[in-house]
Amino acid sequence: MEEKRAGKKPENRVKMREQEPLARAKNFMEVPYGYTPEEAKKEASRCLSCLKPSCRGGCPVSIDIPSFIKLIKEGRFIEAAWKIKEDNAMPAVCGRVCPQEIQCESLCILGKKGKPVAIGNLERFVADYERDNAGMEVPEKPKSTGRKVAVIGSGPGGLSCAADLIKSGHQVTLFEALHKAGGVLVYGIPEFRLPKVIVEKEVDYIRRLGVDVIVNALIGKLFTVDELLTEQGYDACFIATGAGLPVFLGIPGENLNGIYSANEFLTRANLMKAYLFPEYDTPIKRGRNVAVFGGGNVAMDAARVALRLGAEKVCLIYRRSEAEMPARKAEIHHAHEEGIEFMLLTNPLRFIDDGKGNISAVECIKMELGEPDASGRRKPVPVKGSEFRIEIDVAIPAIGTRPNPLLTRHVPGLLLNKRGYIVADYETGMTSKPGVFAGGDIITGSATVILAMGAGRRAAKAINDYFRWKYWDTAKLQGSG
Amino acid sequence: MFKILKKEELSDLVILFEIEAKDIAKKARAGNFFVLKIHEQGERIPLTIADFDRDRGTITTVFQKMGKTTHHLGTLNEGDSILDMTGPLGIHSHIENFGKVVCVGGGVGIAPTFPIARALKEAGNAVISIIGARTKELIFWEDKMRAVSDELIIVTDDGSYGQKAVVTTPLDALLRENQDIKLVYAIGPAIMMKFVCVTTEKHNAKTIVSLNSIMVDATGMCGACRVEVGGETKFACVDGPEFDGRKVDFNLLMSRQRMYIEEERVAMERYKEKSGGN
Ligand SMILES: Cc1cc2nc3c(=O)[nH]c(=O)nc-3n(C[C@H](O)[C@H](O)[C@H](O)COP(=O)(O)OP(=O)(O)OC[C@H]3O[C@@H](n4cnc5c(N)ncnc54)[C@H](O)[C@@H]3O)c2cc1C
Ligand SMILES: Cc1cc2nc3c(=O)[nH]c(=O)nc-3n(C[C@H](O)[C@H](O)[C@H](O)COP(=O)(O)OP(=O)(O)OC[C@H]3O[C@@H](n4cnc5c(N)ncnc54)[C@H](O)[C@@H]3O)c2cc1C
Ligand code: SF4
Ligand code: SF4
Ligand code: FES
Numbered sequence: 001m002e003e004k005r006a007g008k009k010p011e012n013r014v015k016m017r018e019q020e021p022l023a024r025a026k027n028f029m030e031v032p033y034g035y036t037p038e039e040a041k042k043e044a045s046r047c048l049s050c051l052k053p054s055c056r057g058g059c060p061v062s063i064d065i066p067s068f069i070k071l072i073k074e075g076r077f078i079e080a081a082w083k084i085k086e087d088n089a090m091p092a093v094c095g096r097v098c099p100q101e102i103q104c105e106s107l108c109i110l111g112k113k114g115k116p117v118a119i120g121n122l123e124r125f126v127a128d129y130e131r132d133n134a135g136m137e138v139p140e141k142p143k144s145t146g147r148k149v150a151v152i153g154s155g156p157g158g159l160s161c162a163a164d165l166i167k168s169g170h171q172v173t174l175f176e177a178l179h180k181a182g183g184v185l186v187y188g189i190p191e192f193r194l195p196k197v198i199v200e201k202e203v204d205y206i207r208r209l210g211v212d213v214i215v216n217a218l219i220g221k222l223f224t225v226d227e228l229l230t231e232q233g234y235d236a237c238f239i240a241t242g243a244g245l246p247v248f249l250g251i252p253g254e255n256l257n258g259i260y261s262a263n264e265f266l267t268r269a270n271l272m273k274a275y276l277f278p279e280y281d282t283p284i285k286r287g288r289n290v291a292v293f294g295g296g297n298v299a300m301d302a303a304r305v306a307l308r309l310g311a312e313k314v315c316l317i318y319r320r321s322e323a324e325m326p327a328r329k330a331e332i333h334h335a336h337e338e339g340i341e342f343m344l345l346t347n348p349l350r351f352i353d354d355g356k357g358n359i360s361a362v363e364c365i366k367m368e369l370g371e372p373d374a375s376g377r378r379k380p381v382p383v384k385g386s387e388f389r390i391e392i393d394v395a396i397p398a399i400g401t402r403p404n405p406l407l408t409r410h411v412p413g414l415l416l417n418k419r420g421y422i423v424a425d426y427e428t429g430m431t432s433k434p435g436v437f438a439g440g441d442i443i444t445g446s447a448t449v450i451l452a453m454g455a456g457r458r459a460a461k462a463i464n465d466y467f468r469w470k471y472w473d474t475a476k477l478q479g480s481g
Numbered sequence: 482m483f484k485i486l487k488k489e490e491l492s493d494l495v496i497l498f499e500i501e502a503k504d505i506a507k508k509a510r511a512g513n514f515f516v517l518k519i520h521e522q523g524e525r526i527p528l529t530i531a532d533f534d535r536d537r538g539t540i541t542t543v544f545q546k547m548g549k550t551t552h553h554l555g556t557l558n559e560g561d562s563i564l565d566m567t568g569p570l571g572i573h574s575h576i577e578n579f580g581k582v583v584c585v586g587g588g589v590g591i592a593p594t595f596p597i598a599r600a601l602k603e604a605g606n607a608v609i610s611i612i613g614a615r616t617k618e619l620i621f622w623e624d625k626m627r628a629v630s631d632e633l634i635i636v637t638d639d640g641s642y643g644q645k646a647v648v649t650t651p652l653d654a655l656l657r658e659n660q661d662i663k664l665v666y667a668i669g670p671a672i673m674m675k676f677v678c679v680t681t682e683k684h685n686a687k688t689i690v691s692l693n694s695i696m697v698d699a700t701g702m703c704g705a706c707r708v709e710v711g712g713e714t715k716f717a718c719v720d721g722p723e724f725d726g727r728k729v730d731f732n733l734l735m736s737r738q739r740m741y742i743e744e745e746r747v748a749m750e751r752y753k754e755k756s757g758g759n
Binding site for chain 2 (some may be wrong): 178179181215216217218221222223244245246248254255257258260261263264267268272273277278279280281282283285356357404405406
């Protein structure tokens with residue numbers, strides 16, 4: 001028994017080569033280099049092609065993982081990409097940003113003994129390979145149904161819904177408030193994690209499919225949802241406006257100069273390319289000593305951007321312990337490697353100014369884990385007398401977001417929950433207002449790219465059904481509202 | 482792309498554009514603003530919709546050359562286009578028949594004051610307007626303002642035109658003599674709005690100001706524009722830009738406006754070098 005196991009010792013996962021931490025902490029280029037075809041084949045060969053693949057159950061859109069990996073083993077990379085695209089329109093994005101360790105890879109059988117198959121890395125590889133070698137072919141245009149659909153918000157939810165709807169033969173308009181389409185993929189997630197050319201190519205692909213992408217269109221102000229459905233003749237609309245309203249800490253001094261919401265900091269850096277100032281016009285404060293508050297992907301991104309802008313020291317201040325951090329494990333690891341200082345079990349109390357309206361320090365208090373709360377997590381409680389100060393010149397709260405009420409508050413008949421999220425059926429995206437569907441962060445709160453894409457796809461399907469049957473069921477919603 | 486149909490130089494520093502923007506014009510109301518980005522590398526800056534023509538599908542904006550972006554904007558001509566424009570933004574002015582009102586416009590703030598004064602006049606108010614600037618050359622739209630006001634008072638800091646005074650001098654006199662003034666609207670530099678509020682506080686007159694905080698998205702997503710009103714943090718782009726002036730923390734506004742002073746200087750110098758001092 002012992003010998004047998006030793007003999008069949010699972011091969012190690014093929015590591016993806018990366019930029020050296022010290023070098024990459026000074027530039028905005030992507031951190032991992034991606035697999036070579038040989039590396040991809042070698043990693044793919046670890047997959048057991050399980051007949052009952054448990055990995056698939058961990059993927060929110062149930063990609064046929066063993067099949068696409070088998071195609072990689074055979075060197076049929078472009079077909080592998082197509083295989084994935086049956087279920088996921090943006091593998092180049094998901095391969096990079098999905099929290100694989102809690103999704104597909106968490107259920108891979110190999111994970112029981114060693115490292116699971118690097119499903120995300122492989123997905124990224126074939127998507128990049130297809131983009132560089134096949135040029136993302138546009139399928140033939142389907143016959144027009146004569147129906148018009150408005151998709152509001154161009155994040156992953158809106159993009160995937162629009163792509164599916166156009167393939168069904170509807171006329172589709174995608175409205176985006178900002179000057180660039182892509183949602184969080186362009187304004188939030190930094191270049192070194194998701195190069196913007198990838199998102200641009202995806203948006204460009206959707207345009208080539210025939211979707212009319214209209215930027216600078218803030219729905220609720222430029223047009224209302226009711227106007228779209230009546231005057232403008234749309235037969236249905238899908239709302240995927242995300243949860244983009246920043247939440248601040250609510251402590252004294254929070255409006256001092258040098259304190260940014262993570263949204264503002266990342267928008268300046270990513271969407272407006274402030275890291276290239278003055279070549280690009282938008283400025284950003286390059287802090288010497290930066291504190292970021294939070295433990296999610298947004299906090300990691302903000303901390304790593306601050307470092308790349310030239311900070312000497314970046315502290316990540318989180319009130320729980322590292323095990324509880326909701327960020328992707330890979331990014332926590334990258335942040336450590338790059339020298340971000342983790343200050344755990346710590347909570348900020350107030351910001352202190354320099355007498356001229358700028359931030360000069362933050363006063364914090366140490367926390368300890370107390371009794372488990374309702375969610376089962378041990379609640380952090382302050383340790384009396386443990387207050388201390390850190391000198392900083394930039395502070396970035398990244399403690400969550402809420403839905404932006406700009407659009408939702410002016411849609412008569414649209415049911416919202418107490419926190420302002422749209423109430424919609426999970427399966428169909430149907431809201432309380434006939435013809436209006438919704439999905440992504442605007443119904444779930446901040447979640448993930450793949451979940452928003454899944455919601456977009458389900459809504460596209462439901463919109464097709466709705467056109468066929470003109471059926472609207474809101475009974476279920478009233479209960480959950 | 483948004484095409485500039487008309488350009489008018491109102492003074493050395495102040496320029497008027499009439500821009501083709503059919504959908505924005507359709508929805509624009511007094512008090513709204515829009516955001517523009519001139520070109521790919523540009524920043525997003527907010528400007529007020531000083532007028533609009535729904536039939537022609539145009540909006541009018543008046544801007545003062547301050548730093549790099551507004552200087553660059555000033556070099557554009559009729560027929561040129563602006564890459565991105567989003568609007569109408571902000572909550573439009575609340576207009577009703579209040580009775581007797583005063584509209585105060587300072588410097589380039591005269592432009593955004595105009596559509597509000599006009600709307601107030603149309604709603605049946607008696608409108609007294611005060612417009613002011615540093616010097617005669619910077620006064621514009623005297624005729625337009627006169628046409629929508631029952632009385633127009635002009636002041637300049639150096640006395641080169643109208644009364645030699647700052648806007649608060651005639652305002653103080655008006656408020657003293659007319660107990661029946663129901664509302665004061667004031668738009669201009671933060672420091673002017675601050676002193677208008679000091680004046681109206683004395684006479685307990687309701688005062689609305691339009692806050693020009695630094696903005697990025699102007700859709701409520703970033704919080705760059707945060708201001709404090711009555712001790713509460715508000716986002717000027719979506720909760721405003723108009724607020725009850727007597728509750729506004731102007732010192733915070735002015736401090737936040739200076740946040741990028743160093744970067745603005747760098748950008749301007751670099752721009753001057755490249756454009757040969759325009
Ligand atoms: C910094 C950051 C890092 C993240 N990292 C990850 C990660 O690594 N992995 C992961 O899976 N998830 C990550 N997420 C979460 C993920 O990005 C979101 O869950 C996902 O983008 C939600 O998609 P969405 O389509 O619902 O909305 P969004 O991506 O938020 O897009 C909404 C779009 O709608 C537009 N909009 C809003 N209101 C209007 C209106 N009235 N009219 C027109 N347009 C409007 C917005 O401008 C925006 O472009 C991250 C999020 C952030 C902020
Ligand atoms: C709601 C609103 C309406 C406005 N309407 C007008 C108008 O009708 N006409 C007009 O001339 N100006 C208006 N402004 C101000 C105008 O946006 C700024 O003058 C402009 O952004 C300056 O850019 P700049 O690059 O030329 O100058 P900079 O060198 O960047 O800055 C010069 C000054 O402008 C301010 N400023 C810089 N960037 C911004 C920004 N993104 N948003 C706001 N202020 C900024 C700074 O406080 C600084 O003191 C308005 C501002 C707001 C918020
Ligand atoms: S989409 Fe995400 S969860 Fe699904 S297989 Fe790909 S990486 Fe895994
Ligand atoms: S569970 Fe793991 S080994 Fe099995 S098919 Fe999925 S990826 Fe391959
Ligand atoms: S400008 Fe971003 S929230 Fe107001």
